[in-house]
Amino acid sequence: MTDTDIIVVGAGPAGSCAAIAAAKAGKRVVLIERGPFPGSKNMYGGVIYPRILDELIPDWFEHAPIQRWIVRRSTMLLSDTGALNIDYRSNAWGQAPYNGATAYRPDFDNWLAQQAVAAGAELICSTTVTGLLRDAQGRINGITTDRPDGDLTASVVIACDGVNSFIAKDAGLYKAVDASNYTLGVKETLSLPKNVIDERFGVRDNQGVDIEILGGTSGVNGGGFIYTNLDTIALGVVLKLPKLSAQKKRPEEIIAELKRHPAIAPLIEGAEVIEYSAHLIPEAGLDMMPKMVADGLLVAGDAAALCLAAGIWLEGVNFAMASGMYAGQSAVQAITAGNTTASGLQSYTKKLNETFVLKDHKKLRKIPHLVLSDRVQHKYPGFVTGIMERMFRVENPHPKPGVRRILREERKKAGISLMDLVRDALTGLKGFG
Amino acid sequence: MTIAVCLKWINASGQTDIDDDRFMGFSYADQAALEYALRIAENTNDEVIVVTAGPVGAEAVLRDAIARGAQRAVRIDIDRSHDSAVIAQAIAQVVAHCSLIWCGDYSSDRGSGSVPAFIAAELSFAQALGLVEIQVPADSLHPIRALRRLDGGRREQLEIRGQAVISVEGSTARLRRASLKGSMAANKQAIDIVTVNQVATETPPTRAYRPRARAVAAPVGNSALDRVRQITDTSSSKGHGETVHLEPREAAELIVSKLREWGYQS
Amino acid sequence: MIAVIPVRDGVAPTGADETICEASGQALLIGSGTSQALENLGQVARQVWLVEANIDATCVVAAVNLIGHSDESLILPATPDGRDLAPHLAHALGRTLYAGAISISDNKVSVSLHGGLSIADYSPLAPFIATLQIGIRGVDTISGTPTVASVDIAPITNTAQTSVISLAVLPPDASTMDLSEAPRIIGGGAGLESGERFVQLQNVATALDASMGVTRVITDRGWADHERQIGTTGVIVAPDLYIAFGISGAVQHTSGLGQPEHIISVNTDAHCPMMQMADLAIVADANAVLEQLAQLMHVESQVGAA
Numbered sequence A: 001m002t003d004t005d006i007i008v009v010g011a012g013p014a015g016s017c018a019a020i021a022a023a024k025a026g027k028r029v030v031l032i033e034r035g036p037f038p039g040s041k042n043m044y045g046g047v048i049y050p051r052i053l054d055e056l057i058p059d060w061f062e063h064a065p066i067q068r069w070i071v072r073r074s075t076m077l078l079s080d081t082g083a084l085n086i087d088y089r090s091n092a093w094g095q096a097p098y099n100g101a102t103a104y105r106p107d108f109d110n111w112l113a114q115q116a117v118a119a120g121a122e123l124i125c126s127t128t129v130t131g132l133l134r135d136a137q138g139r140i141n142g143i144t145t146d147r148p149d150g151d152l153t154a155s156v157v158i159a160c161d162g163v164n165s166f167i168a169k170d171a172g173l174y175k176a177v178d179a180s181n182y183t184l185g186v187k188e189t190l191s192l193p194k195n196v197i198d199e200r201f202g203v204r205d206n207q208g209v210d211i212e213i214l215g216g217t218s219g220v221n222g223g224g225f226i227y228t229n230l231d232t233i234a235l236g237v238v239l240k241l242p243k244l245s246a247q248k249k250r251p252e253e254i255i256a257e258l259k260r261h262p263a264i265a266p267l268i269e270g271a272e273v274i275e276y277s278a279h280l281i282p283e284a285g286l287d288m289m290p291k292m293v294a295d296g297l298l299v300a301g302d303a304a305a306l307c308l309a310a311g312i313w314l315e316g317v318n319f320a321m322a323s324g325m326y327a328g329q330s331a332v333q334a335i336t337a338g339n340t341t342a343s344g345l346q347s348y349t350k351k352l353n354e355t356f357v358l359k360d361h362k363k364l365r366k367i368p369h370l371v372l373s374d375r376v377q378h379k380y381p382g383f384v385t386g387i388m389e390r391m392f393r394v395e396n397p398h399p400k401p402g403v404r405r406i407l408r409e410e411r412k413k414a415g416i417s418l419m420d421l422v423r424d425a426l427t428g429l430k431g432f433g
Numbered sequence B: 001m002t003i004a005v006c007l008k009w010i011n012a013s014g015q016t017d018i019d020d021d022r023f024m025g026f027s028y029a030d031q032a033a034l035e036y037a038l039r040i041a042e043n044t045n046d047e048v049i050v051v052t053a054g055p056v057g058a059e060a061v062l063r064d065a066i067a068r069g070a071q072r073a074v075r076i077d078i079d080r081s082h083d084s085a086v087i088a089q090a091i092a093q094v095v096a097h098c099s100l101i102w103c104g105d106y107s108s109d110r111g112s113g114s115v116p117a118f119i120a121a122e123l124s125f126a127q128a129l130g131l132v133e134i135q136v137p138a139d140s141l142h143p144i145r146a147l148r149r150l151d152g153g154r155r156e157q158l159e160i161r162g163q164a165v166i167s168v169e170g171s172t173a174r175l176r177r178a179s180l181k182g183s184m185a186a187n188k189q190a191i192d193i194v195t196v197n198q199v200a201t202e203t204p205p206t207r208a209y210r211p212r213a214r215a216v217a218a219p220v221g222n223s224a225l226d227r228v229r230q231i232t233d234t235s236s237s238k239g240h241g242e243t244v245h246l247e248p249r250e251a252a253e254l255i256v257s258k259l260r261e262w263g264y265q266s
Numbered sequence C: 001m002i003a004v005i006p007v008r009d010g011v012a013p014t015g016a017d018e019t020i021c022e023a024s025g026q027a028l029l030i031g032s033g034t035s036q037a038l039e040n041l042g043q044v045a046r047q048v049w050l051v052e053a054n055i056d057a058t059c060v061v062a063a064v065n066l067i068g069h070s071d072e073s074l075i076l077p078a079t080p081d082g083r084d085l086a087p088h089l090a091h092a093l094g095r096t097l098y099a100g101a102i103s104i105s106d107n108k109v110s111v112s113l114h115g116g117l118s119i120a121d122y123s124p125l126a127p128f129i130a131t132l133q134i135g136i137r138g139v140d141t142i143s144g145t146p147t148v149a150s151v152d153i154a155p156i157t158n159t160a161q162t163s164v165i166s167l168a169v170l171p172p173d174a175s176t177m178d179l180s181e182a183p184r185i186i187g188g189g190a191g192l193e194s195g196e197r198f199v200q201l202q203n204v205a206t207a208l209d210a211s212m213g214v215t216r217v218i219t220d221r222g223w224a225d226h227e228r229q230i231g232t233t234g235v236i237v238a239p240d241l242y243i244a245f246g247i248s249g250a251v252q253h254t255s256g257l258g259q260p261e262h263i264i265s266v267n268t269d270a271h272c273p274m275m276q277m278a279d280l281a282i283v284a285d286a287n288a289v290l291e292q293l294a295q296l297m298h299v300e301s302q303v304g305a306a
């Protein structure tokens, strides 16, 4: 007899959804979190796409601790002095069924974990999982923790311990991990009065804005983001690790430079930094994903590198919630069927393959590499803003130059060959289309 | 016998004064009190009962204490903003049968340090308050030896050999961690709830802290001029200093140069 | 108002003088060696009653009745003995207790809350009991000699509990004396991030020929001994130089600080009380500044070496 049916490690979005799904199905679930409360130490940019919750918590949008509902999404291309902004607004997103929302993780994660508790899961905080227990056949059947008398056995362990998952590695599910698969996310939370944010970003009430930025990261490959909370702004950069160390730049300096950019500075003028945090992101997508199933073990969320980071998208929480939910459901199925070996748990991988979780990843497989490539990073922002600069500049008495001429000249100036341009366009089309 | 520990549900982060359950807990002083109660109970086979006077949310600290080894928990359903005498009266009803009643020396929010003495007065128990060192006896036959803080750096040596209210300072002991199984069991433990008649207490107006003007001794001196100089002498009264924003290295260098300027460093 | 001063073996508690001033010079000294204690008090009292008796509520009540002042408010210094006695008095007389007040008059009592961040102003309607935080008021001496009367209260049938026995009072030990007499003190508070920082602080202090002091937050965390705690519930000090690293300057701390000639404060919050008090207020990360200071002083750093 095991101590419990299912142990979920980590009460982030993945873990809490796994616990909700399993507890709803009537299984005994223990959800273990190392922080003093769920979300206490968790950070991210700031936007959640929570529609996946419809299945687990139908009225989630009435209760979730949301800051603002996203009604504007922008992609900004920055050169040293210019900016190209592609901006889409939909006020329909500000109403149910909603699209995206900004939220603070200590609020959101804690709320989600409390939903698991309400569903019957047992939440244990301030406890770090330190290893896996195995039975005589070498099958995983529990965990060890840093608590006295801290071993706990279960039929299935679900690892939702986030990026760089110690458990997935311990279980041998990762291939050798390469630093270039990760990016470093660094974020500042800036405080501004609500009415100032409303005015600067053209929103009102609880409407919010999501801006993704390409360029502006001081020559280190990566990108940036700006999200609006009620009375704070999240501003951050995502930086490719090997480049970062090679360039000997500190992340703080890169953020500071971004904040000085003429297109960004007016948005955040007068704001006070109230928080600074940093976290790894598993950026390489499919190329780094581990095996997600072993005997008695499932891996979900960032622990399984399911975060989607591809330029105009930086989504992880929805992938975490979905994979967590599917993991919880598969664990329940396997326990009910009496087979918790890897083959008994295979319904999990099947589900991931059938849904957006892996479909999006497959579709966008090449995008992270494209977006973080040197060309896209260092040449395209200058190229594109250069074109815009000349298209919109009026230099009478000279007549306007033809668009084709501008294109050719700017491409040469930026040092991009026609071949490369065509190749990148095709990769982009295939990936995004 | 039974040993009681009084745990106050407070904002443990020290950062905010809003009641946010996520940041609530119990003070280091209460933690130390619980640790001693548990240590003594281990040697004497006494039962440990934890008591809090507060709203439902306060049950979290009781469960926490159960997880760490307390056997029973009682919550007195009362608003924590009541004054210490009312809180103590309510607690006294619940712990009257106990041999030892352990408290923290001060709570970090109200900080009166008066609840323990009120409990002692209410129950006509002896008290040993503000302990900084405690020797846990090997069994129930031996007394507890303890050291209490007096003012001016003095200490009082005490011996506790019967019913008493005891309060301890925060750093005297580190609270043990709860076992995993203990935590799981604690989540299921029933908590006794005691209701008391609530009386309305006055909520006084509050304002930001501002130090009061210090009284100074009347000047002495033979001439009026001397006396006036004594109270108006600007060299001893402090003007407002300078405020500078500096990088760490510059700051350290400025400190050293100021110390030289003022003659503390050669 | 009458100041009730508990006296042990001829020694009045710290702050007895301030409490008597707050009570406009009326004082009841109770305990052992009260007349000796009076001699050492300085010129603060107008009218004094000396009661040689146990320091307990029953005796105080009997004495107050005997001298015919049973309807006056009683105030005590917020020292350990005052803190212990006051609730018993409030209980015996059925009065309200205002503990840790920073100013007391018959119709207004101001109490500091939340570790000295805010003040609550009470307006008592009936006689009350209060304890006065020490070191905040200051002392104004008066001229003339006080009228002194000895009060013999009828022997009280001993209801005192015997389950807590006082074995001895130990004099201040070397380490506390060290701090209270130190001419230079470097203090550290919650702005310093780890226990190791206090080892570093101690080393820097030694290099500057100074002693280390800390706030109560730090002793509570167990990062320094009680002997190092400056303030009303710690050691009262009187240095010439005080350098504060990451200390907010709560009353309970600063009231134990005396009147240093020079104060330097390093804090990220330019507006906290400690920065307001400082001759040199440096807005910076105290940990980093300490690190740099340690390097300048050639003090070896153990912090973050791993």
Ligand SMILES: Cc1cc2nc3c(=O)[nH]c(=O)nc-3n(C[C@H](O)[C@H](O)[C@H](O)COP(=O)(O)OP(=O)(O)OC[C@H]3O[C@@H](n4cnc5c(N)ncnc54)[C@H](O)[C@@H]3O)c2cc1C
Pocket: A009, A010, A011, A012, A013, A014, A015, A032, A033, A034, A035, A038, A039, A041, A042, A043, A044, A045, A046, A047, A048, A049, A127, A128, A129, A130, A160, A161, A162, A163, A166, A184, A185, A186, A187, A236, A237, A278, A279, A280, A281, A300, A301, A302, A303, A307, A314, A315, A316, A317, A318, A320
């Ligand atoms: C800078 C940055 C910006 C981002 N922006 C966005 C965004 O805007 N939108 C978005 O959707 N996603 C964003 N992401 C990605 C997103 O944060 C993650 O994909 C998501 O948090 C993954 O959820 P998770 O539950 O898998 O893991 P996590 O949220 O990392 O949760 C893991 C949990 O496990 C706990 N844990 C870890 N180890 C142990 C252990 N041994 N024992 C017990 N508990 C343990 C942790 O304390 C934590 O609570 C961003 C990420 C970064 C770094």
Ligand SMILES: Cc1cc2nc3c(=O)[nH]c(=O)nc-3n(C[C@H](O)[C@H](O)[C@H](O)COP(=O)(O)OP(=O)(O)OC[C@H]3O[C@@H](n4cnc5c(N)ncnc54)[C@H](O)[C@@H]3O)c2cc1C
Pocket: B014, B106, B107, B108, B110, B111, B112, B113, C100, C114, C115, C116, C188, C189, C190, C191, C192, C214, C215, C216, C217, C218, C229, C230, C231, C232, C233, C234, C235, C245, C246, C247, C248, C249, C250, C251, C252, C253, C256, C266, C267, C268, C269, C272, C284, C285, C286, C287
């Ligand atoms: C009855 C009673 C008695 C008490 N007796 C005493 C006593 O005797 N002695 C005593 O000291 N206290 C005493 N206290 C506690 C007192 O009220 C305060 O809580 C305490 O003094 C605060 O200590 P602190 O300044 O270290 O911490 P905090 O008040 O938490 O202040 C920390 C300071 O560090 C700053 N800071 C934070 N990070 C950094 C950084 N990286 N770099 C620089 N600065 C930073 C913050 O801005 C803040 O100003 C007593 C309290 C009560 C209720």
Ligand SMILES: Nc1ncnc2c1ncn2[C@@H]1O[C@H](COP(=O)(O)O)[C@@H](O)[C@H]1O
Pocket: B006, B007, B008, B009, B027, B029, B030, B033, B051, B052, B053, B054, B080, B084, B087, B102, B103, B104, B105, B106, B107, B108, B110, B111, B112, B113, B114, B115, B116
């Ligand atoms: N509401 C309460 N519930 C339980 N214990 C309390 C409560 N208030 C005070 N205490 C105890 O009394 C001690 C001193 O508190 P105080 O008198 O408020 O400074 C605390 O450390 C607790 O042990």
